Amino acid sequence: MSHTHASAAAVNRSRLVVVLVLSLTILVVEVVGAIAANSLALLADAGHMLTDVAGVALALVAIWFAGRPASNGRTFGYLRLEVLAAGANATLLFGVAAFILYEAYQRISQPPEIASGLMLVVAVVGLAANLVSLFLLRDAQRESLNMRGAYLEVMGDVLGSLAVLAAAGVIAVTNWTPADTVASVLIGLLILPRTLSLLRDATNVLLEATPKGIDMDHVRAHIIDAPGVIDCHDLHAWTITSGMNVVSDHVVLAEDADPSTALDALSRCLADDFDIEHSTFQLETGDRRRLEDRSHA
Numbered sequence: 001m002s003h004t005h006a007s008a009a010a011v012n013r014s015r016l017v018v019v020l021v022l023s024l025t026i027l028v029v030e031v032v033g034a035i036a037a038n039s040l041a042l043l044a045d046a047g048h049m050l051t052d053v054a055g056v057a058l059a060l061v062a063i064w065f066a067g068r069p070a071s072n073g074r075t076f077g078y079l080r081l082e083v084l085a086a087g088a089n090a091t092l093l094f095g096v097a098a099f100i101l102y103e104a105y106q107r108i109s110q111p112p113e114i115a116s117g118l119m120l121v122v123a124v125v126g127l128a129a130n131l132v133s134l135f136l137l138r139d140a141q142r143e144s145l146n147m148r149g150a151y152l153e154v155m156g157d158v159l160g161s162l163a164v165l166a167a168a169g170v171i172a173v174t175n176w177t178p179a180d181t182v183a184s185v186l187i188g189l190l191i192l193p194r195t196l197s198l199l200r201d202a203t204n205v206l207l208e209a210t211p212k213g214i215d216m217d218h219v220r221a222h223i224i225d226a227p228g229v230i231d232c233h234d235l236h237a238w239t240i241t242s243g244m245n246v247v248s249d250h251v252v253l254a255e256d257a258d259p260s261t262a263l264d265a266l267s268r269c270l271a272d273d274f275d276i277e278h279s280t281f282q283l284e285t286g287d288r289r290r291l292e293d294r295s296h297a
Helices: 015-039 040-066 081-108 116-137 146-175 177-208 218-222 257-274 286-296
Strands: 227-241 244-253 278-282
Touching: 015 116, 040 081, 040 116, 040 146, 040 177, 081 218, 116 146, 146 177, 146 286, 177 227, 177 278, 218 227, 218 244, 218 257, 244 257, 257 278
Parallel strands: 244 278
Antiparallel strands: 227 244
């Protein structure tokens, strides 16, 4: 497989651009609306939208770098930048959640006056735009960590807009202004679980953990089942970037095995059964295994 192979996120670049434009537009509308309506819930949603803008912008920059060709100094090119961008995005989300919760705490004792009508209008506009973004990313989020990060952020924005709508309705009907603070706390708490999930996934990739959905015992069984193979060792599987899993393994062949037949069967097995197109096998005989065991002792 060529190292210039486009990452999963790059295929959906145009969708990310549309989401970025929508997010920028709603960010401006919500900031203006939050100031005019004196609504912390709207400001919280705008702060979350700011992380969307930053996250999508980081993703687009990472995709651009990831498309640059590999070199002798960087044999995998810049593909890992997509994962680093996802980690940076998660860190930014933590900061926004902390700010929202702190501001909500400050308002508990002195709830301000809220312009619920304006708050309601801005929330409806934000909800509509977020639903469009969610629709654009619904399929792409299954293919890329960065696209998943963008999808989760937009999902949080949808929930945030619903919380703002509910708060605006409560204030309009009952004049209970603390509803705005309650909504802002809910938005802050909504950010945290999905942020932890995104950060965990990005960290697992950077630590070269076994890719999700791959059972190494199952992989080992398939390798040993290939024609001419009697054993394997030093089996490793990891992720370079979203949609690009790789495997390396030392495969022990029988004395009468045909190396070409075994190698074709191994590559076909991983590609067909595990969707791993990039695999590296070192073919060995039983004598070589004994030498390696002695050198590792």
